[in-house]
Amino acid sequence: MTPALSSTAPPPPPDRIPPGVHGALDYALLAPKHMDAAHHAYVAGGSGLGVSAQANRRAFDGWAVLPRLLRDVRHGHVRAVVGGEAWEHPLALAPVAFQALAHPHGEIATARAAEATGTCLVASTLSSRTLESIAQASGPARWFQLYFQPRREDTLQLVRRAEAAGYRAIVVTLDAALQTAGRQALAAGFRMPPTCVAENLRGQAPVEPPAPQPGQGRVFHAMHFAPTWADLDWLMAQTHLPVWVKGVLHPEDATALQARGVAGIVVSNHGGRGLDGAPASLQMLPAVRAAVGPGWPVLFDGGIRSGTDVFKALALGADAVLIGRLQVYALAVAGALGVAHLLRLLIEELQACMALAGCATLADIGPGALVAQPPAFPSLSEEMPC
Numbered sequence: 001m002t003p004a005l006s007s008t009a010p011p012p013p014p015d016r017i018p019p020g021v022h023g024a025l026d027y028a029l030l031a032p033k034h035m036d037a038a039h040h041a042y043v044a045g046g047s048g049l050g051v052s053a054q055a056n057r058r059a060f061d062g063w064a065v066l067p068r069l070l071r072d073v074r075h076g077h078v079r080a081v082v083g084g085e086a087w088e089h090p091l092a093l094a095p096v097a098f099q100a101l102a103h104p105h106g107e108i109a110t111a112r113a114a115e116a117t118g119t120c121l122v123a124s125t126l127s128s129r130t131l132e133s134i135a136q137a138s139g140p141a142r143w144f145q146l147y148f149q150p151r152r153e154d155t156l157q158l159v160r161r162a163e164a165a166g167y168r169a170i171v172v173t174l175d176a177a178l179q180t181a182g183r184q185a186l187a188a189g190f191r192m193p194p195t196c197v198a199e200n201l202r203g204q205a206p207v208e209p210p211a212p213q214p215g216q217g218r219v220f221h222a223m224h225f226a227p228t229w230a231d232l233d234w235l236m237a238q239t240h241l242p243v244w245v246k247g248v249l250h251p252e253d254a255t256a257l258q259a260r261g262v263a264g265i266v267v268s269n270h271g272g273r274g275l276d277g278a279p280a281s282l283q284m285l286p287a288v289r290a291a292v293g294p295g296w297p298v299l300f301d302g303g304i305r306s307g308t309d310v311f312k313a314l315a316l317g318a319d320a321v322l323i324g325r326l327q328v329y330a331l332a333v334a335g336a337l338g339v340a341h342l343l344r345l346l347i348e349e350l351q352a353c354m355a356l357a358g359c360a361t362l363a364d365i366g367p368g369a370l371v372a373q374p375p376a377f378p379s380l381s382e383e384m385p386c
């Protein structure tokens, strides 16, 4: 088991890929052996009953990839252009908070893996390392994920720090203004260890909302600081960096954001950690792509556990995908080496799928490469939790 982060803890053992990792999914299967059980439950679970987290996985089972014959794919590659940036492959590391839960080196290890594999890293506001130290460890392809803070000056300070540290885009997450506890994590007795803190927010003075209106209830009271369209407009006026919005599911939200001038969107239900009961993000992807039209930047995340899943998301309209829990599992199993290995496995799995589906480049991957399949037999997602 990976020791908990502590200043007095002995240095962690050297990272090593254990036997039995043959594919990306194996990191998910091995992670429970390498993580504290409550920490694993926190990462794996969704909010509430975990309905949307499960839906994310099941949605992939609803599609099969059609093999194609005799196509010449010898010139094949997986290079992508995402929001004007040239990427070596269409994978990025999703913002995932508190990675010290998985490995003593936390986001620093993830950043090293991103650099080694030429992968764009999206660092979370709630990282257990400062955004500056993550920037130092990562390659040039780094974006910063922003949560609006109750005070605009605190939000602005995060943006200025991200600009100064060389982050190339701001990804503002808008689907998690309220996060209900997950049943799985509660049942496992999860508590955030005192050693695992949101380093970027250190020093922020606490701020209390005004007293609740009579009969308001604590949920709507807690939404007092939740951002609105006016906050997004304000943010876009503050920074020269491209602003992406993460957490889009409704096609009308997508077109409204497009009209507002955001750089692009991430179709996502926060890995099922936002509104429990929200549809799978894969289910909404085709409608969102249809709404914003071809050629406008759309990223996707939610439920990806293999290169074939990546292929399906690209076929249904994504330009590139973000990898969420899988990166934490690989981090827990084998540190920076594990995350780098995971990314290599995913890329090779994607390439194998493309080659056999007759797609030489990402541009060749379209909805015609897939066929809907009824969930007729027990699937991998039934066998394994998130």
Ligand SMILES: Cc1cc2nc3c(=O)[nH]c(=O)nc-3n(C[C@H](O)[C@H](O)[C@H](O)COP(=O)(O)O)c2cc1C
Pocket (backbone or CB within 6 Å): 042, 043, 044, 056, 094, 095, 096, 097, 124, 125, 126, 145, 173, 246, 268, 269, 270, 271, 272, 273, 301, 302, 303, 304, 322, 323, 324, 325, 326
């Ligand atoms: C433990 C955990 C922490 C997360 N923290 C953040 C975060 O700080 N900011 C954010 O925008 N999304 C966060 N997410 C959501 C991910 O960015 C991503 O949307 C989701 O994990 C994708 O689903 P997947 O895990 O099935 O790949 C988190 C997800 C998990 C599992």
